[in-house]
Amino acid sequence: HALHVVARIAVMADGADLRKAVGSGDGAWSASGDGHGRGQLRATDGAPLPAGALARFQPTVYLYDNYPGGVGLSEPLFARQAELLLRAQALVQDCGCRAGCPSCVGPVLDDAVPLDEGPRQLALRVLRALQSA
Incomplete structure (x- = not known):
């Protein structure tokens, strides 16, 4: 979520113009939100996947133009x-929030988790891992 926010600002794009997805680097699956705000793993054909079906994978964050052929948003983001x-x-x-909020990590469904395991700390861990990759 945080990458999507800063990317939209960097290219001055609307959220509907620049989309985001998380998935496997080989394109075998992606994660998307279901109607209740929970993540749902999906195969390339859109069918739901159980979490146990995933073998070792290269996690990947995708920021992409939401238009066929693109409008030129992806290339400058890749360079930056x-x-x-x-x-x-x-x-x-x-961010001044305790465990994560819609402004920094997106919707938080349960803020009663320990601070070292909350959405905010997990997001920071992922961002640090992406920086060292």
């Missing part, structure tokens, strides 16, 4: 990926 990761980390780290 290191900057975007730093800005996303700063967004999450500097």
